[in-house]
Amino acid sequence: MNTLVKNFYKFLLLLACISMVSAFLVIMLGVAAREFLWDIPGLDAYAGYAIAATLFLALPETLRHGDHIRVTMVLQKLPPRVGAIFEYWCLGAATVLCSYFAWYACHMVWVSYSFHDVSAGADATPLWIPQIAMALGSIGFALAFADALISRIQGRTFFAEADGESVRAE
Numbered sequence: 386m387n388t389l390v391k392n393f394y395k396f397l398l399l400l401a402c403i404s405m406v407s408a409f410l411v412i413m414l415g416v417a418a419r420e421f422l423w424d425i426p427g428l429d430a431y432a433g434y435a436i437a438a439t440l441f442l443a444l445p446e447t448l449r450h451g452d453h454i455r456v457t458m459v460l461q462k463l464p465p466r467v468g469a470i471f472e473y474w475c476l477g478a479a480t481v482l483c484s485y486f487a488w489y490a491c492h493m494v495w496v497s498y499s500f501h502d503v504s505a506g507a508d509a510t511p512l513w514i515p516q517i518a519m520a521l522g523s524i525g526f527a528l529a530f531a532d533a534l535i536s537r538i539q540g541r542t543f544f545a546e547a548d549g550e551s552v553r554a555e
Contacts, residue, residue, distance in 0.1 A: 390528060394449055394525060397443070397444075397521065397522060398442070398446040400438070400521075401439045401442035401446075402439075404435045404438040404439040405439045408435035408439060411432045411435060412428075412432050414428060415432065427504075429506070430508045430510065434515035434518075437515065437518065437519060440522075441518055441519045441521070441523060442522045442525070444526040445525035445528065445529035448526065450545045451545060459471070473538075476533050476534040480530040480531045480533075480534050483527035486527070487524045487527040490516070490523040491520045491524070494516045494517055494519075497516055498511070498513040
C-alpha cells in the first residue's frame with residue numbers, strides 16, 4: 386500500500402512537471418503572438434490554469450521531501466515528549482484541514498460542472514476542467530498528511546532524507 390501511495394505522489398509530480406512545461410509553452414506562445422501581432426484569446430488564462438495546476442499537483446511530493454515550511458524549528462526546541470505530542474497534533478490537524486479542503490475542491494468541481502460554469506475571460510473555458518488539477522492535488526496533499534501521521538504512529542519515517550540527514554522520526 387505504501388508503494389502505491391508513493392507512486393501516486395510521483396504521478397502527481399509528473400503531471401505537475403507537464404503543467405509547468407505547458408505554462409512555459411503557453412507564455413512563450415503569447416510572447417510570439419504579440420511579436421507577430423496575432424490575437425490568440427485566453428492565453429493568459431491558460432497560463433494561469435497551468436501554473437495553478439503545477440502548484441497543487443506538486444504539493445504531496447514536496448511535502449514528502451520536506452520542502453514545505455514545517456514546524457521543525459519549534460519541535461527541536463521542545464522536550465522530546467512534548468515535541469512528540471505537538472508533532473502528532475500538527476499532523477492530525479493538517480490531515481483534517483487538508484481533507485476538508487480536498488472535499489471542498491471536489492465539491493467545487495462538481496458544482497462548476499453541474500452549473501456549466503465558464504471562465505469570465507475571453508477563452509470561456511468550462512471551469513471544472515482546470516479545477517480538476519486543484520482537486521487532485523488537494524486529495525494527494527490530504528493523503529500525504531494522513532500518510533505522514535500513520536507513518537509517525539507506526540514509527541516509520543515519512544519525510545525523505547534532507548541533505549544526508551534524516552528528518553526527525555522518534
